[in-house]
Structures are given as structure tokens and as C-alpha cells.
Amino acid sequence: MLSEIEFRILNFIKEKVNTSSTEIIASLNLPKSSVFSVIYHLASEGYIKIIEEKKIQDIEISDEGKKRLNEGFPEENLINILNGKSLKIQEIKQKLGDNFEIAITWAKKRNIIKIEKGEMIPLTNSFISPERKILEKIEKGEMITDSELQLLRSRNLIREKEDKEIIVEFLRSPEVKSSLIFLTPELLKNGEWKKYEFKEYNVTALPPFVPIGKKHYFREFIEKAKDVMISLGFSEVSSDYVEMEFYNFDMLFQPQDHPAREIHDSFIISGKGRISDKELLNNVKEVHEKWWNYTWDVNNALRLVMRSQTTATTARVLSTRPKAPTRTFTIGKVFRPDAIDATHLIEFHQLDGLIIEKDFNFKKLLGVLKEIFKGLGITEVKFKPAYFPFTEPSVEVYGLIEKLGWVEMAGAGLLRPEVSEPAGVNDPAGAWGIGLDRLAMLFLNVKDIRDLYSEDIEFLRNRKVDI
Numbered sequence: 343m344l345s346e347i348e349f350r351i352l353n354f355i356k357e358k359v360n361t362s363s364t365e366i367i368a369s370l371n372l373p374k375s376s377v378f379s380v381i382y383h384l385a386s387e388g389y390i391k392i393i394e395e396k397k398i399q400d401i402e403i404s405d406e407g408k409k410r411l412n413e414g415f416p417e418e419n420l421i422n423i424l425n426g427k428s429l430k431i432q433e434i435k436q437k438l439g440d441n442f443e444i445a446i447t448w449a450k451k452r453n454i455i456k457i458e459k460g461e462m463i464p465l466t467n468s469f470i471s472p473e474r475k476i477l478e479k480i481e482k483g484e485m486i487t488d489s490e491l492q493l494l495r496s497r498n499l500i501r502e503k504e505d506k507e508i509i510v511e512f513l514r515s516p517e518v519k520s521s522l523i524f525l526t527p528e529l530l531k532n533g534e535w536k537k538y539e540f541k542e543y544n545v546t547a548l549p550p551f552v553p554i555g556k557k558h559y560f561r562e563f564i565e566k567a568k569d570v571m572i573s574l575g576f577s578e579v580s581s582d583y584v585e586m587e588f589y590n591f592d593m594l595f596q597p598q599d600h601p602a603r604e605i606h607d608s609f610i611i612s613g614k615g616r617i618s619d620k621e622l623l624n625n626v627k628e629v630h631e632k633w634w635n636y637t638w639d640v641n642n643a644l645r646l647v648m649r650s651q652t653t654a655t656t657a658r659v660l661s662t663r664p665k666a667p668t669r670t671f672t673i674g675k676v677f678r679p680d681a682i683d684a685t686h687l688i689e690f691h692q693l694d695g696l697i698i699e700k701d702f703n704f705k706k707l708l709g710v711l712k713e714i715f716k717g718l719g720i721t722e723v724k725f726k727p728a729y730f731p732f733t734e735p736s737v738e739v740y741g742l743i744e745k746l747g748w749v750e751m752a753g754a755g756l757l758r759p760e761v762s763e764p765a766g767v768n769d770p771a772g773a774w775g776i777g778l779d780r781l782a783m784l785f786l787n788v789k790d791i792r793d794l795y796s797e798d799i800e801f802l803r804n805r806k807v808d809i
């Protein structure tokens with residue numbers, strides 16, 4: 343006795359006589375795993391014959407391919423930009439940004455430009471890349487040749503999946519026999535069971551693929567870092583991405599409108615913040631004017647930026663005038679203008695920490711940093727003298743990574759009195775900031791920082807969680 347789906351598939355095969363799993367899946371709109379298991383069952387029952395099982399390549403347009411189709415291939419865009427006229431290389435570079443090199447490489451290969459005396463000369467007025475035409479064939483479900491496939495592969499425009507196809511042939515229809523739902527002791531005793539059909543279990547059939555929910559792997563890493571900090575007695579704090587310059591810079595003793603403020607660039611946001619703690623404002627003003635020797639302006643301090651370091655959150659903790667003993671940490675995104683590539687993004691994660699203790703000192707700070715890195719899986723660290731406007735002495739922390747050697751991982755130091763005293767903190771304090779993205783890349787074996795933020799469900803699903 344066949345089930346309903348087995349009947350449907352067998353009928354389909356009967357009608358076609360010769361067909362394939364691919365055709366069955368497409369025509370009957372059934373899940374692949376069910377079709378495969380039914381085919382094996384029908385074959386084992388002798389209703390059909392398996393002629394051949396073959397591996398097939400399933401091609402899909404990749405995200406990059408889709409992007410190129412929508413936004414144009416760099417070499418197409420190049421011809422459009424040139425618009426029949428020569429242009430300076432530099433100008434084209436600006437317009438094409440990251441795609442500049444790809445555009446030139448392919449435009450040269452295709453012989454549609456030439457370069458003379460720093461100028462680019464178009465050899466055609468309009469250009470549609472051959473890759474576009476091939477991708478359009480795939481979209482229409484048309485066949486493509488091996489060399490076309492090779493070309494798309496070389497430009498990362500497709501994704502390939504190995505798949506299986508079973509070719510089958512119809513043999514016979516089942517005799518109609520009723521099936522047995524319950525095998526009872528009576529049926530066994532009186533031999534009635536012989537009249538019925540037993541359906542065999544197919545223990546080799548693959549069950550349907552059910553993806554399980556799991557955390558994003560970078561989130562998993564961040565949570566591990568949080569566990570490390572909490573196990574060392576730190577409490578988590580947080581603050582917003584949009585921050586007043588006061589907390590991002592002024593409280594951290596970075597003078598206004600002065601190159602020292604630009605230990606890194608920041609994104610400027612329109613609008614102004616508000617601070618009601620007049621005493622704190624005054625203390626910061628005094629310390630800036632005394633040591634940096636300029637007129638401190640509260641209006642500059644209230645300007646808004648996207649925070650460029652989570653040390654801003656540490657500044658916010660200080661502004662609450664914490665007493666010893668205090669141990670806080672924060673993990674969050676920071677934002678800095680930069681050119682985006684495989685190792686740079688304009689937003690990334692930092693872990694900043696603060697310790698205030700009566701007898702805290704530099705040696706203890708280095709000890710705590712060692713403990714934190716040990717928790718994160720880095721057992722060998724070394725320290726190099728460094729400069730940060732808010733700490734003195736300051737160090738850069740390097741961790742030893744197998745195969746890579748020493749990698750810079752953090753900045754740290756004892757808070758300067760110019761930072762702690764305006765906040766009324768008179769006990770020694772240590773602070774640090776750890777860059778988490780690079781660390782995560784090393785641990786998670788990610789080559790391109792953009793993959794840390796991937797939302798590609800296929801990519802994430804196929805990643806093994808290896809922490």
C-alpha cells in the first residue's frame with residue numbers, strides 16, 4: 343500500500359515513463375528530501391527502476407552578481423562616466439571609489455579603454471559586459487557553456503551547490519492490497535496478516551533539512567567576552583551611540599579644536615546635548631584652561647558626535663563620581679570615518695573597562711589586563727609604552743597569536759588626575775579599551791571584517807560555531 347505522496351509520484355513517473363528527481367520536484371512542487379526518499383522506496387518495491395544517480399551543479403547568482411546586475415559592472419560604469427570623452431585618471435578614481443581597480447582591469451582586458459599621459463580614453467561609447475548577458479541567461483533558466491561558467495566563477499558572480507539527481511524509469515503499478523495499520527496478536531495467531539501489505543521503513547532516507555536557530559557567531563563571541571568580564575567582578579554599563587563631545591573628548595582631557603583631539607576622526611551629528619552638572623562642567627573647564635592654555639567653550643563640549651571610543655561610556659561612569667572600589671565595563675559599537683575594506687569598517691566594537699581601587703597601581707593594571715586576555719583565550723601578552731591623552735603611564739597591549747605573531751589588541755593606562763579629579767575621583771584608577779573585531783576575526787577565522795556583520799543566512803547557517 344502506497345501513501346498518497348508515493349501514489350502521486352508513481353503516477354507522474356508512469357505518465358512520463360522516463361523522468362528525473364529534478365523534474366518531479368519541479369512539476370509536483372514537493373520538497374527534495376521527500377522526493378528522494380519516495381523514489382528509493384518505490385524502487386525497493388520494484389515499481390520503478392533507478393537508472394542513474396548523478397551529481398549535478400546547481401548555480402545561483404551570488405549577492406555580488408545581483409549587485410552588479412542592479413548597480414552596473416564597474417567597467418560598464420566606467421564607460422558611462424567617460425561618456426565618450428577622455429578624463430583624468432584621478433577624477434575617475436574619485437567617482438568609482440572602491441571599484442576603480444576592478445573597472446580598469448576589466449576595461450583593459452576587454453579593450454574598451456586606453457590610457458595615455460594620465461588620461462583615460464574610451465574606445466567605445468557604450469558597453470554592456472558579457473557577464474551581464476550570461477547572468478541574464480541564468481535568470482531565464484537557460485543553459486550556459488563551461489567557459490561562461492568559468493568566467494562568472496572567476497568574478498565571484500555565482501554560487502554553486504552540489505546536488506544529486508536520480509534518473510528513473512517506470513516499471514509497474516502496485517497491486518491493490520489493503521495496508522495494515524495495527525498488527526494485533528489475533529492477526530498473528532490466525533495468519534490474517536499475510537493478506538496485508540507491510541510498508542518497510544526506509545532507514546537510509548534523509549529527513550528534511552530543518553535549520554535550527556542559533557546566535558550570530560559574532561554575538562556569541564561578544565557574549566563570551568561579557569562572561570569573562572563578569573567573572574572578574576566587573577559590572578556592565580552602557581551608553582548611547584550619539585554622544586556629546588564632552589564625554590567623548592573633553593572629560594578625557596582632549597582639548598577642543600586642537601590636533602590632540604583628533605587621535606581619531608569622528609562623525610559629527612547636528613544638534614546639541616545638555617548637561618546639568620555645573621560643577622563637573624566647571625571642573626573640566628578649569629583643568630583644560632590650566633594645562634592646555636586656551637579658553638574652553640561649553641558650546642563645543644555640547645556638540646554631538648557618533649562616539650568614536652567606548653571610553654566615552656567610561657567618562658559617563660566617572661561623571662557619576664564613583665567611589666572605590668568600582669569595576670565597570672562596556673561593550674559596544676564605536677564609529678570612525680575610514681575607507682572600508684577587508685580589515686576596516688566605519689563601525690566596530692570596543693570593550694572598555696574601568697577600575698577604581700584604593701591601592702590600585704600600574705602593576706595591578708597590567709595584571710588585570712593579563713587576566714582579561716587569558717579569559718579571551720590569549721595567554722601571552724606584552725606591553726609597549728604608548729600615548730593616550732587620558733592615561734599616564736599608557737601602554738599598548740599586544741597578544742601572541744599562533745602563525746601571526748604579536749598583534750596589537752588594546753590601549754590602557756592609569757587615569758590622569760586631570761581626568762579623575764574633575765569627577766571627584768581621588769583614588770587611583772585604571773582604564774583600557776580593547777578592539778574586539780580583530781580579536782573576533784582571529785578567533786573565528788574570519789578573513790574579511792565585513793563577514794563579522796554578515797546577514798547572509800546561508801553563510802551563517804553553514805558556519806560552524808567554533809568557540
Ligand SMILES: N[C@@H](Cc1ccccc1)C(=O)O
Pocket residue numbers: 650651652653694730733736752753754755773774775776
Ligand atoms: N580609547 C582608546 C583606548 C584606551 C582606552 C582607555 C585607556 C587607554 C586607551 C582607543 O580607542 O584607542
